[in-house]
Amino acid sequence: MRVTVNGEPQDIEPGTTIRAFLEARDIDIRRVAVALNDHIVPRERLGDTRLADGDVLEIIRVVAGG
């Protein structure tokens, strides 16, 4: 199953939740914002939102800036 994450294609297991996807990559979910198909997924919903084929996922972090 293929999804797009931050503009790049990624193959993942069907049924994967966003939270699982992030934790598998050691991403601290308290430090990111996530949008799925253009809609923001609140942090507390990441664990029960499953990715589907063709989904577009965006993972945003805070960086230094002026």
Added chain:
Amino acid sequence: MRVTVNGEPQDIEPGTTIRAFLEARDIDIRRVAVALNDHIVPRERLGDTRLADGDVLEIIRVVAGG
């Protein structure tokens, strides 16, 4: 019959054309622009446009400005 000219009420004879109205006041029609009820009346139509009761007439001239 009463019309409004440049914001002021004026009593005029029924059937008066704009041109007649202007000429009666010594206004050179080649030097003005005229709007009747918010629509510009081209100079060549001033002679055949008759004022009606309640009409709103605007007479504009060129002045010095920056």
Added chain:
Amino acid sequence: MRVTVNGEPQDIEPGTTIRAFLEARDIDIRRVAVALNDHIVPRERLGDTRLADGDVLEIIRVVAGG
């Protein structure tokens, strides 16, 4: 006997020392500089310097300034 003090004529007793002159006017000698006939009189010499007729005395104080 007449001397000039800060540009003004003053009559004083012959034999008056500068110190006596100053103290008679409640002037604190630790706070002034004194010139007699264009020469500065050091503070410690004020008590043994006597004024003579025609002397020109200048008494200078410190004032606020920028």
Added chain:
Amino acid sequence: MRVTVNGEPQDIEPGTTIRAFLEARDIDIRRVAVALNDHIVPRERLGDTRLADGDVLEIIRVVAGG
């Protein structure tokens, strides 16, 4: 016989006038100012002023400048 001209030593014939010195070098005397041993020699005197051993001659011209 040796003279100094504009800071450089030059060997010349005894008895040479300044005018002769200049003309021998194609220098237009109407366009220069000349000083001999620190004194200016007026143009009309160049012809009768002879150089002597050890003389210091300065030849000045007008140049472009601001």
Added chain:
Amino acid sequence: MTKQAQPQAHGQPEDDRLTIADRTFSSRLFVGTGKYPSFETMVKAIQASGTEMVTVAVRYMNLDNPGAESVLDYLAPLQCHLLPNTAGATTVKQAVRMAHLAREATGTNWIKLEVIGDDRTLWPDTAQTVEATRVLVEEGFVVLPYTSPDLVAAIRLEEAGAAAVMPLAAPIGTGQGLLDWVGIRRIVERVSVPVVVDAGLGVPSDAAKAMEMGVDAVLINTAIALAQDPPKMAAAMKYGVVAGRQAYLAGRMPVRDEASPSSPAAGVIRETAAAGS
């Protein structure tokens, strides 16, 4: 799309014409007609300025005095182009309406577009000015909008079809000169239509400085009209504009940090002959 800040010197001045839309100008000075002590003085000043285009306004006629002298009677013999303005407008709708009436009254489709956003400073509302430009360009007007020195506003005006952009130097009528000259220069560097500095210039050195930066023309009213001697000041402005333009074409010397003598360093005359060698 971008103009050079320092062009190679080129051509003769007589070839140095300014083209805006369909008109070509020899003079890069436009002049306003307001505020003169008399129409006679205005005429003399316009003549002295050498301008080829003057601004006028449109207003309701005062019907109590319909025979009042018209500025047009004085301007007609001068053979200048007219540039009517929308001075006084504060909304798109009002500005567009004034443009229509001005076209009817003057016969020209050129319009100096003003949409004021703040009454006290007469600062333009650039967002509405962009919108009004779009409307009027669509209707066939040649639009010269008065704007602030805001770069993006100028870019948007160009995109909306403005025939030129006219950033202000300082608030109208103040004569404070080029307050934000860096802002004006930024516009000159980024916009491809002509840039005309409008409003706030006070003296010819202001006009010259604007032209030296590559501004294409300037529009001056108060600084001439309220000078003690308006015709003489008009001539002064003419020369200032020419000076600045010629300097722009001539290519200025680079500014240097270090002093450098104008006379030769070699051969300096000594204090005394004896000091020689």
Added chain:
Amino acid sequence: MTKQAQPQAHGQPEDDRLTIADRTFSSRLFVGTGKYPSFETMVKAIQASGTEMVTVAVRYMNLDNPGAESVLDYLAPLQCHLLPNTAGATTVKQAVRMAHLAREATGTNWIKLEVIGDDRTLWPDTAQTVEATRVLVEEGFVVLPYTSPDLVAAIRLEEAGAAAVMPLAAPIGTGQGLLDWVGIRRIVERVSVPVVVDAGLGVPSDAAKAMEMGVDAVLINTAIALAQDPPKMAAAMKYGVVAGRQAYLAGRMPVRDEASPSSPAAGVIRETAAAGS
């Protein structure tokens, strides 16, 4: 003793001559002859400038090349006055000596006096310049000293008999413009001999600004000689000087804090007829 910063406008430009000592000038632009790419370009620039007086320097002749072209060959046909300078002098004695030699070489008793106090910035030593002025005036020279924008130095130069005072705008050859224009204006207000701004001007707007403050003339060299097109820049400077002078005579509008419209406040056209009354 004091000049007006803003005179009543007066007279025609043709009557507006500048007199320094025994010479009267129609042009208020003096031009230096150094640093041009060629004598031919220099001649064209001088002609384009309209100047009536040019500066020259005096130097030891290079005896290895005595027949080198003279700048005088090029200047002679131009009918300009010559103003020889003492450029390179750093002491009173040296400056005085250069003045003597310059007088002999050029036949004029006019001298642009320079006594430099700092080699890197070419800043004048005003104390020595005052002293040299005193000496040369006594000897019958017409002395035009180059000075800093220091007010008291300018006053002392006038007291010493200077025919004019020539404060610098910026260090020689930098083109930085009027760095301390307040200083220059202070001199204009307090000195009664003509004030000529010398050195550092870069563009015509600089020259115009100086003239608008009441400066009597400007002297320009590098900004013309090192422009990409020196004759065109010379013309630009001519116009800039005329512009500034005319503006000074015309009497500028007062600078205002508050905006004020150029078009009438009354009779502004409404957004819609219905809005009427």
Added chain:
Amino acid sequence: MTKQAQPQAHGQPEDDRLTIADRTFSSRLFVGTGKYPSFETMVKAIQASGTEMVTVAVRYMNLDNPGAESVLDYLAPLQCHLLPNTAGATTVKQAVRMAHLAREATGTNWIKLEVIGDDRTLWPDTAQTVEATRVLVEEGFVVLPYTSPDLVAAIRLEEAGAAAVMPLAAPIGTGQGLLDWVGIRRIVERVSVPVVVDAGLGVPSDAAKAMEMGVDAVLINTAIALAQDPPKMAAAMKYGVVAGRQAYLAGRMPVRDEASPSSPAAGVIRETAAAGS
């Protein structure tokens, strides 16, 4: 609606708090977190600055390096408010989206709104910024928009509900200082929400000058981050802001045209005693 340019001196500095929306600040210096040589230096600089609010940006995570250190790890101990920005946005839609994501990522509804209209100069598009402000305010954000020194844009931002307006001093990252300080002052005089000067300040005197004009706070990033010693410069900026604010509250002396001695005119000591009377 209008603030005083020169208030009566009042209160003690400890009472002089700045309130924006629901937050109150003792420090009037906000600091950006970009461009530091290291996070450690950033932390030291933030501490030295005494700031209570720092800006951050939001970006796509680089999935090739998801464990990269987070700026938040360094900021967390500092107890500063976060002010996320929309840097990089060029449209209303993009800015609004970035604001949403920033809110989710940081937990604050405060947003520094940037909508850039020109990539080269990073000049704001004020029309779109007004529109984005309207949208975000409606959604409950506390919006602090970055804007140009254009007066009417600032007024429109206030009307749209901005909690403060943040005009630029000079283009972002240039350190050129207050280019159009008259424009900034105009905004201060006409807008009633706090004015924060953002972008382009280079040195503490720039910050002090802004504060002296009545600006409520300044936001500085590059001038600290790219100083040779960022923590020391951060302290310098802190002092500059305090100096300017205190001076504003203290009420400056009026500028005078004429000199006036600081020491008494009477009783001046004569050259010689003999000169007496």
Added chain:
Amino acid sequence: MTKQAQPQAHGQPEDDRLTIADRTFSSRLFVGTGKYPSFETMVKAIQASGTEMVTVAVRYMNLDNPGAESVLDYLAPLQCHLLPNTAGATTVKQAVRMAHLAREATGTNWIKLEVIGDDRTLWPDTAQTVEATRVLVEEGFVVLPYTSPDLVAAIRLEEAGAAAVMPLAAPIGTGQGLLDWVGIRRIVERVSVPVVVDAGLGVPSDAAKAMEMGVDAVLINTAIALAQDPPKMAAAMKYGVVAGRQAYLAGRMPVRDEASPSSPAAGVIRETAAAGS
């Protein structure tokens, strides 16, 4: 002989002392005592300023009121150094005499030397100031001469033995700020004794700007004494001086022509997910 305009950042502020002759100062702000509304206000302002040296003048005592309060009664508890001046002197002789009397009256051999050349502007006569410096240094005084921003005058003062040079920012008492800041900077770059900017500063940003250029200290009187709240303005000046000094030590960012974002260029969030690459 020459100081760096931009030193490597170094040391801690507590190590950053200023030494003039035999005195070392932690504060780089000197304060004048004239013109305060009352001695009480003066004392509070001096305390708030953190200064370690204050100026005073000497005058003939008024014999009609010999018991008048002395400024010294108020200054004594403050533990500041006294710097008596020669304000009012217009000749070398008068200034030297005032210095002698000041030394006798105050017990210090430090003297702020003023020799005024023009009564209206209080402009210094630099030539006489150099001469008086020479005389007083020979007599063992520590001489701090007030001078103009003229470079060569400053060099001559250093050569004459001045312990510091004190160029004016603007005419005394005007608060006009750094009129010829380029002139001041030129002096900083070329003189090796401390440079103290004296006279004409109006606000802390003026003081900070001077310090950022490498000036060693500033002397302020009128701008504090005539502020609406002198003690608060004194504190503001203290912070302004510290800010400027710290910035000088920190090494400012280079000014850049081109904008440069403070937030990362990479990873900017797209308008919509669908827009994804």
